[in-house]
Amino acid sequence: MAKLNMVQAINLALQEEMQKDPAVVVLGEDVGVDGGVFRVTEGLLDRFGSERVIDTPLAESGITGTAIGMAVSGLKPVAEIQFEGFSYMTIDQLAAHASRIRYRTRGRYHCPMVIRAPYGGGVKALEHHSEAVATFFIHIPGLKVVIPSSPYDAKGLLLSSIRDPDPVFYFEPKKLYRAFREEVPEGEYTVPLGEGKKLTEGNNVTVISWGAMVRVCEEALEKVKDISVELIDLRTLSPLDEKIIMNSVRKTGRCVIVHEEPKTLGFGGEIIARINEKAFLYLEAPVKRVTGYDIPVPLPKLEDIYLPDAEKVAQAIKETVHF
Amino acid sequence: MAKLNMVQAINLALQEEMQKDPAVVVLGEDVGVDGGVFRVTEGLLDRFGSERVIDTPLAESGITGTAIGMAVSGLKPVAEIQFEGFSYMTIDQLAAHASRIRYRTRGRYHCPMVIRAPYGGGVKALEHHSEAVATFFIHIPGLKVVIPSSPYDAKGLLLSSIRDPDPVFYFEPKKLYRAFREEVPEGEYTVPLGEGKKLTEGNNVTVISWGAMVRVCEEALEKVKDISVELIDLRTLSPLDEKIIMNSVRKTGRCVIVHEEPKTLGFGGEIIARINEKAFLYLEAPVKRVTGYDIPVPLPKLEDIYLPDAEKVAQAIKETVHF
């Protein structure tokens, strides 16, 4: 078993699944010869050839719609959108088609495809290269949305996503691409979609997050050692693991949600609504959100203060516990 | 003063503002010769000519991006997207550009444009012609989102939208297009963006809605005459009138939100989050949502049971009051 970073773990998942299942094909801009701008698809072209690792022209709706046609024809396309900031152009094909093929044909056809895209801020990138856009996709019925926060989960969740008979948007927190390594087994294991994970057990307050912000929350925990925090990594945003949230909040009575997506209509609001609906009587304090602001993600000079950080999270935890 | 339906009120607003301000131009599919598929732009071409009333080729991103170029050049384009179900194709241009021009140029340039589109269900239309897509646009910082529920407001809000120096997505609940008439003054009056409206005063429960669902809520009120309901029509979804919500909920302690958008990440969730944050201690019951389901809007045979209706709303009101 090797220690891998997230890029390597995703690459390994692709290698293994393509080896195992000839229906899996990879397509996108620069995914072949170049191995992807983040090298996530490195080596795939050499190993599987240009019929299964397809460098496409520069067209995001085109990639998405083509993948749909492939998926209904029995392939399992894994398409890459080079940066999440260009995923807006996939929304029409996803919302109008990919997500509805099963529904519209009453199960006679379905659309097993994955769209992968690097996600979110924190790497001092150009405009449109640091955005957190999950809301647009979570809000599409029939689509699933996944954001891993560790190499291990990244591999396991990607395998589940590729094998899932329905379309999945798989976002890769680019800040974590090479941030750390951990043991990632070779070969068969999956992390099921729709299941969150408790990272710490605690009684005072539940902290909910996903993607790169999970690591920020862990940092924050170091700053509030006197507080017993239950940290939950949702991992899948759609479908949501309501159970893990409600069980925890019913126990702690307090909750902080941390995400880099803008506040208004970020997923945190929806989670608060669910808590309100299903754990109202358990709540001892308002649920707090630590989020991106309702502004376009600023260029790198101001990016750090834009993003949630350990201090902001720690303060929110303290305020919630001492409400 | 004439009694007008919503189509007529919107048409009147366009006529008056084009007359008054030569910078206002209308563009879109079938808006000219045909007068729009709902006849909203009827008569404009004859009156203002083909340089100001522009029939465009069939391309939604094209219409949006072209409008952006016009807006930065000093015009005030009012673009029509023929149905909300085709508004997905506007998201990229709106999120990546229209909404950021002021921000990116630190106020040196701005983008005064309006996109109008018919909105939502209830008219037994084809697929993609009955969708409620506000979330996608509310979530875009720098964009404003308006949905009127009456002819009077429709005119006043459209005038404010056209005059607003920033981009506005103005959704027209098509179920209300010809549903009823009311007095709509000719000439100058506006309804300000960002201000909700109390339709009834009440003490037991706050009901919040917008667009066509406001009329459903009014129907529901007939079924719960023994309950004192404060009904609020938000009218503008972005920016949100938090004050009107908090003042009411702090008084009633109970709240029901009604929208036809799908539940998950519908705007109701965000409102609940705000109430949780700002009126937590006043709440005597969980806030309830009556919404569209998290499924693609079904074709008309099942549309009626898909949409919130007076009975569903009345039941939610009762449950909330008797919690």
Added chain:
Amino acid sequence: MPRKKILDLSVDWLSILDYEGNADKILEPALDNETLEKFYRTMVITRLFDDKALKLQRQGRMLTFGSCLGQEASQIGSAFAMKSDDWFFPAFREHGVQIARGIPMKLLYIYWMGSEDANLMLPHRNFTVAIPVSTQVLHAVGAALAAKIQKQNIASVVYFGDGATSEGDFHEGMNFAGVFKTPTVFVCQNNQYAISLPREKQTASKTLAQKALAYGFEGIQVDGNDVLAVYSATEAALLKAKSGGGPTLIECFTYRLGAHTTSDDPTRYRKKEEEEEWRKKDPIKRFRTYLEKKGIWNQSYEDKLLKEASEEIEKAVEEAEAYSPVVENMFKYVYAEITPDLKEQMDELLGFIAKRKR
């Protein structure tokens, strides 16, 4: 070195049948009488199907409906060039192709009466209609690319209108097809209007066929009211596609004789005289003249056909109207397995319904 012409490109026009029932001797496709008769029969059934739909709509028994009146040659000619294994991707006006491909009329009616339950893609590789204009172009390219990867000797045929050529997805799809040399036939029914917008205002190019040149493959403009020309062009394009020659764009030059849909009033944007001119070019009448000369058609054949077809259609309508949709289907088919969320929402709705019945 200085200014010079580096590229010569051209577009052809194809027509085979004249209005007197004579086919060009060299271009006439070698079709047996049975096949010719099938073409005719399907064109007639399509027209009756269409007409019935309009009547039902007027009586409030159907949703908004877009008739294909006048486009029968474009649709039937191209449809019968396909093999049943080929993929078919329609826009929303391809009733004729759908009927030719063997989709039961009952299912077509159920869909247009407002239920997804009919979208079964029966019998084989018949995709559901695409309401958003041009989106299906990409699906067809993807399916063709998949066929190539899977080494299946099939092609995909995608239908769209003149208006559709303005959309980004048309462009991205055409370009992918050119780059990957996918076995795709793009059938553009240029019926001269996109709702109210006339063809000349849709794009400044002289033909739609020439748009293929931007993607490095052939475009041809075909007399879209000539079922033989459309058949020939499509057959040739499919042959080319399946032998590795890549995609073709076929512009069927035709006319939408009816309104855009039942919600549309064409008198707002076009002259009656123009419609009349095109009515004279009726593709069914034109083909009938040819068949009559060949001894395939006569009045008693026509009478029998009309009678049989009408009966078939009445039966389809009856069955369609007897169908009532299943509420649970709204929730059951969003994902392979219903999610806890959706289960909860479904149960809530079923509760409402049960309560109301009481």
Added chain:
Amino acid sequence: MPRKKILDLSVDWLSILDYEGNADKILEPALDNETLEKFYRTMVITRLFDDKALKLQRQGRMLTFGSCLGQEASQIGSAFAMKSDDWFFPAFREHGVQIARGIPMKLLYIYWMGSEDANLMLPHRNFTVAIPVSTQVLHAVGAALAAKIQKQNIASVVYFGDGATSEGDFHEGMNFAGVFKTPTVFVCQNNQYAISLPREKQTASKTLAQKALAYGFEGIQVDGNDVLAVYSATEAALLKAKSGGGPTLIECFTYRLGAHTTSDDPTRYRKKEEEEEWRKKDPIKRFRTYLEKKGIWNQSYEDKLLKEASEEIEKAVEEAEAYSPVVENMFKYVYAEITPDLKEQMDELLGFIAKRKR
């Protein structure tokens, strides 16, 4: 009636200057020495600006940066054909055009160091860069349409790469331009790659210029390493645009000598030999030979130019690095008036910052 050719289309190639410093006598534009010298100077400054940016980036003093090395003729030739009143819409690699248009280099550096505060569109009608590929094409068409409506005798010039021609927005923009005959010049810098994708895999058409034919207007392929050819073609296109002749697509056939950006490693996808071949075609060297023959250029001129330019650039860098962005700007310019929501969020953030400072 039967099969016949109905359309003949063609594409021209334009080149004026050879590599020995000779210009085609007929096509040579009538430019005075001062103008020619300005062309050269701006090309040289651009190269130095660019080089400095790469160095700064390697030292961690700048964001990811895309050099325009090798494309100076395409950029400067087209830029100086514009009038200052014309609209300029860049992609993200148009440093040369930006410099030619008079945007202070200090501002360009501030932007690429990571602050929007520099995006002032100074001095006039110079739009901000568009990072999402091809989106700016539509803005240029809109601005040109507005000019037409407002009866301003100006044009818009929009820049994009070979890769950009695959995007839907390119198509929709080109089509709108054709239909509305907008005064727009589309300058496609075909630098042979979109990141790693070579031009031949981007599209199957032989040229990019021919794509204009799909929209009913002219496309021309120009030697993009020949500043005189690019200037001439752009000037002619602008003249046509402003006299009501509609849009033109100019494909500048050139080469990106550097990496796509500082994050890119071109050895992964192309041969050193290919780069070497193109390095021989250096547009600056080529133009210098011409100027030398004309007596405009000599070594002492070059030395002086390099010295002055370097000083100017060092000063710009210094000023840019002295700039620190204003936090409030993040909130102040989202809407004309700050919303209560944003005010609250801003105050919260300012509170955080104040607390940290303590």
